[in-house]
Amino acid sequence: xxxxxxxxxxxxxxxxxxxxxxxxxxxxxxxxxxxxxxxxxxxxxxxxxxxxxxxxxxxxxxxxxxxxxxxxxxxxxxxxxxxxxxxxxxxxxxxxxxxxxxxxxxxxxxxxxxxxxxxxxxxxxxxxxxxxxxxxxxxxxxxxxxxxxxxxxxxxxxxxxxxxxxxxxxxxxxxxxxxxxxxxxxxxxxxxxxxxxxxxxxxx
Numbered sequence: 001x002x003x004x005x006x007x008x009x010x011x012x013x014x015x016x017x018x019x020x021x022x023x024x025x026x027x028x029x030x031x032x033x034x035x036x037x038x039x040x041x042x043x044x045x046x047x048x049x050x051x052x053x054x055x056x057x058x059x060x061x062x063x064x065x066x067x068x069x070x071x072x073x074x075x076x077x078x079x080x081x082x083x084x085x086x087x088x089x090x091x092x093x094x095x096x097x098x099x100x101x102x103x104x105x106x107x108x109x110x111x112x113x114x115x116x117x118x119x120x121x122x123x124x125x126x127x128x129x130x131x132x133x134x135x136x137x138x139x140x141x142x143x144x145x146x147x148x149x150x151x152x153x154x155x156x157x158x159x160x161x162x163x164x165x166x167x168x169x170x171x172x173x174x175x176x177x178x179x180x181x182x183x184x185x186x187x188x189x190x191x192x193x194x195x196x197x198x199x200x201x202x203x204x
Protein backbone atom coordinates (compact mmCIF):
# COMPACT_ATOMS: atom_id res chain seq x y z
CA UNK A 1 0.00 0.00 0.00
CA UNK A 2 1.22 3.50 -0.90
CA UNK A 3 -0.13 6.40 1.18
CA UNK A 4 0.94 9.97 0.39
CA UNK A 5 0.67 13.15 2.48
CA UNK A 6 0.25 16.47 0.65
CA UNK A 7 0.08 20.05 1.84
CA UNK A 8 1.67 23.48 1.82
CA UNK A 9 4.98 24.38 3.47
CA UNK A 10 4.47 24.17 7.25
CA UNK A 11 1.22 22.17 7.14
CA UNK A 12 2.71 19.30 9.15
CA UNK A 13 3.36 16.71 6.44
CA UNK A 14 6.66 15.42 7.85
CA UNK A 15 5.36 15.21 11.42
CA UNK A 16 2.21 13.35 10.38
CA UNK A 17 4.18 11.06 8.07
CA UNK A 18 6.45 10.14 11.00
CA UNK A 19 3.55 9.55 13.38
CA UNK A 20 1.48 7.45 10.96
CA UNK A 21 4.53 5.42 9.93
CA UNK A 22 5.16 4.61 13.58
CA UNK A 23 1.51 3.76 14.29
CA UNK A 24 0.93 1.54 11.25
CA UNK A 25 4.52 0.27 10.99
CA UNK A 26 4.79 1.66 7.47
CA UNK A 27 8.06 2.58 5.79
CA UNK A 28 8.37 6.37 5.53
CA UNK A 29 9.76 8.26 2.53
CA UNK A 30 10.63 11.92 3.06
CA UNK A 31 11.47 14.97 0.98
CA UNK A 32 15.18 15.39 0.33
CA UNK A 33 15.73 18.68 2.16
CA UNK A 34 18.85 17.88 4.20
CA UNK A 35 20.98 16.82 1.25
CA UNK A 36 19.32 19.10 -1.29
CA UNK A 37 22.14 21.26 -2.73
CA UNK A 38 19.82 23.96 -4.07
CA UNK A 39 17.51 24.95 -1.19
CA UNK A 40 19.63 27.67 0.43
CA UNK A 41 20.52 29.18 -2.94
CA UNK A 42 16.89 29.04 -4.08
CA UNK A 43 15.47 30.93 -1.09
CA UNK A 44 18.18 33.58 -1.45
CA UNK A 45 17.85 33.96 -5.24
CA UNK A 46 14.68 32.27 -6.47
CA UNK A 47 14.85 33.38 -10.09
CA UNK A 48 18.35 32.01 -10.59
CA UNK A 49 17.81 28.61 -8.92
CA UNK A 50 14.10 27.80 -9.41
CA UNK A 51 14.58 25.46 -12.38
CA UNK A 52 17.51 23.64 -10.74
CA UNK A 53 15.57 23.13 -7.52
CA UNK A 54 12.41 21.88 -9.21
CA UNK A 55 14.30 19.41 -11.41
CA UNK A 56 16.14 18.11 -8.33
CA UNK A 57 12.84 17.54 -6.47
CA UNK A 58 11.30 15.94 -9.56
CA UNK A 59 14.22 13.56 -9.88
CA UNK A 60 14.16 12.70 -6.17
CA UNK A 61 10.44 11.94 -6.10
CA UNK A 62 10.55 9.94 -9.31
CA UNK A 63 13.35 7.87 -7.81
CA UNK A 64 11.23 7.35 -4.66
CA UNK A 65 8.27 6.14 -6.72
CA UNK A 66 10.41 3.65 -8.62
CA UNK A 67 11.77 2.34 -5.32
CA UNK A 68 8.28 2.12 -3.80
CA UNK A 69 7.05 0.08 -6.75
CA UNK A 70 10.07 -2.24 -6.73
CA UNK A 71 10.09 -2.81 -2.93
CA UNK A 72 6.34 -3.61 -2.77
CA UNK A 73 6.10 -2.56 0.91
CA UNK A 74 3.53 -0.56 2.85
CA UNK A 75 4.81 3.00 2.43
CA UNK A 76 3.84 6.52 3.47
CA UNK A 77 5.34 9.34 1.42
CA UNK A 78 5.90 12.96 2.48
CA UNK A 79 4.71 15.08 -0.51
CA UNK A 80 3.91 13.83 -4.00
CA UNK A 81 5.40 14.30 -7.44
CA UNK A 82 2.09 15.88 -8.51
CA UNK A 83 2.61 18.82 -6.15
CA UNK A 84 5.85 19.69 -7.93
CA UNK A 85 4.19 19.80 -11.35
CA UNK A 86 0.80 21.26 -10.38
CA UNK A 87 1.77 23.76 -7.69
CA UNK A 88 5.40 24.68 -7.17
CA UNK A 89 6.75 24.89 -10.73
CA UNK A 90 3.64 26.64 -12.17
CA UNK A 91 3.69 29.09 -9.26
CA UNK A 92 7.33 29.97 -9.88
CA UNK A 93 6.58 30.52 -13.56
CA UNK A 94 3.52 32.67 -12.80
CA UNK A 95 5.57 34.81 -10.41
CA UNK A 96 8.20 35.41 -13.09
CA UNK A 97 10.75 33.32 -11.20
CA UNK A 98 11.03 30.60 -13.88
CA UNK A 99 11.29 31.38 -17.59
CA UNK A 100 8.80 29.98 -20.09
CA UNK A 101 11.63 27.99 -21.70
CA UNK A 102 12.59 26.36 -18.41
CA UNK A 103 8.96 25.76 -17.44
CA UNK A 104 8.17 24.05 -20.74
CA UNK A 105 11.30 21.94 -20.39
CA UNK A 106 10.28 20.99 -16.84
CA UNK A 107 6.74 20.02 -17.89
CA UNK A 108 7.98 17.87 -20.76
CA UNK A 109 10.25 16.03 -18.32
CA UNK A 110 7.34 15.50 -15.91
CA UNK A 111 5.10 14.23 -18.73
CA UNK A 112 7.70 11.58 -19.59
CA UNK A 113 7.92 10.49 -15.95
CA UNK A 114 4.14 10.45 -15.45
CA UNK A 115 3.80 7.76 -18.11
CA UNK A 116 5.91 5.46 -15.91
CA UNK A 117 4.24 6.04 -12.52
CA UNK A 118 0.86 5.66 -10.86
CA UNK A 119 -0.89 7.59 -8.12
CA UNK A 120 -0.88 6.53 -4.46
CA UNK A 121 -3.57 4.27 -3.02
CA UNK A 122 -4.67 7.14 -0.77
CA UNK A 123 -3.81 10.85 -0.68
CA UNK A 124 -4.05 12.68 2.66
CA UNK A 125 -4.28 16.46 2.11
CA UNK A 126 -3.49 18.72 5.07
CA UNK A 127 -5.52 21.92 4.63
CA UNK A 128 -4.21 24.95 6.51
CA UNK A 129 -4.74 28.70 6.74
CA UNK A 130 -1.84 31.09 6.11
CA UNK A 131 -1.53 32.23 9.77
CA UNK A 132 -1.20 28.61 10.88
CA UNK A 133 1.45 27.93 8.23
CA UNK A 134 3.44 31.02 9.24
CA UNK A 135 3.29 30.03 12.90
CA UNK A 136 4.49 26.50 12.19
CA UNK A 137 7.30 27.67 9.90
CA UNK A 138 8.59 30.13 12.51
CA UNK A 139 8.33 27.53 15.25
CA UNK A 140 10.50 24.97 13.46
CA UNK A 141 13.13 27.59 12.67
CA UNK A 142 14.71 26.31 9.46
CA UNK A 143 17.18 28.99 8.39
CA UNK A 144 16.50 28.64 4.67
CA UNK A 145 12.76 29.29 5.26
CA UNK A 146 13.28 32.67 6.93
CA UNK A 147 12.77 34.55 3.67
CA UNK A 148 9.48 32.86 2.68
CA UNK A 149 6.87 35.60 2.19
CA UNK A 150 3.18 35.50 3.07
CA UNK A 151 2.42 36.28 -0.57
CA UNK A 152 4.39 33.21 -1.68
CA UNK A 153 2.55 30.97 0.81
CA UNK A 154 -0.81 32.45 -0.22
CA UNK A 155 -0.15 31.74 -3.89
CA UNK A 156 0.80 28.17 -3.05
CA UNK A 157 -2.34 27.72 -0.93
CA UNK A 158 -4.54 28.90 -3.80
CA UNK A 159 -2.90 26.42 -6.15
CA UNK A 160 -3.23 23.60 -3.59
CA UNK A 161 -6.96 24.22 -3.26
CA UNK A 162 -7.40 24.35 -7.05
CA UNK A 163 -5.41 21.11 -7.47
CA UNK A 164 -7.30 19.26 -4.74
CA UNK A 165 -10.66 20.33 -6.17
CA UNK A 166 -9.92 18.32 -9.34
CA UNK A 167 -7.61 15.61 -7.95
CA UNK A 168 -8.48 12.19 -9.43
CA UNK A 169 -5.36 10.02 -9.08
CA UNK A 170 -6.64 8.15 -5.99
CA UNK A 171 -9.09 8.29 -3.07
CA UNK A 172 -8.65 11.54 -1.12
CA UNK A 173 -8.81 12.33 2.60
CA UNK A 174 -8.84 16.05 3.51
CA UNK A 175 -7.81 17.03 7.05
CA UNK A 176 -8.17 20.63 8.26
CA UNK A 177 -5.18 21.07 10.57
CA UNK A 178 -5.81 24.62 11.84
CA UNK A 179 -7.40 23.44 15.08
CA UNK A 180 -5.38 20.24 15.49
CA UNK A 181 -2.11 19.65 17.29
CA UNK A 182 -1.47 16.01 16.42
CA UNK A 183 2.15 16.24 17.61
CA UNK A 184 1.38 17.33 21.19
CA UNK A 185 -2.18 16.07 21.66
CA UNK A 186 -2.73 12.28 21.43
CA UNK A 187 -6.48 12.80 21.06
CA UNK A 188 -5.95 14.87 17.91
CA UNK A 189 -3.67 12.22 16.44
CA UNK A 190 -6.23 9.59 17.42
CA UNK A 191 -8.98 11.40 15.51
CA UNK A 192 -6.79 11.49 12.40
CA UNK A 193 -5.93 7.79 12.74
CA UNK A 194 -9.65 6.98 12.94
CA UNK A 195 -10.24 8.82 9.67
CA UNK A 196 -7.25 7.15 8.02
CA UNK A 197 -8.53 3.74 9.21
CA UNK A 198 -11.87 4.48 7.62
CA UNK A 199 -10.29 5.58 4.35
CA UNK A 200 -8.01 2.52 4.20
CA UNK A 201 -10.90 0.16 4.95
CA UNK A 202 -12.76 1.77 2.06
CA UNK A 203 -10.01 0.72 -0.32
CA UNK A 204 -10.72 -2.98 0.15
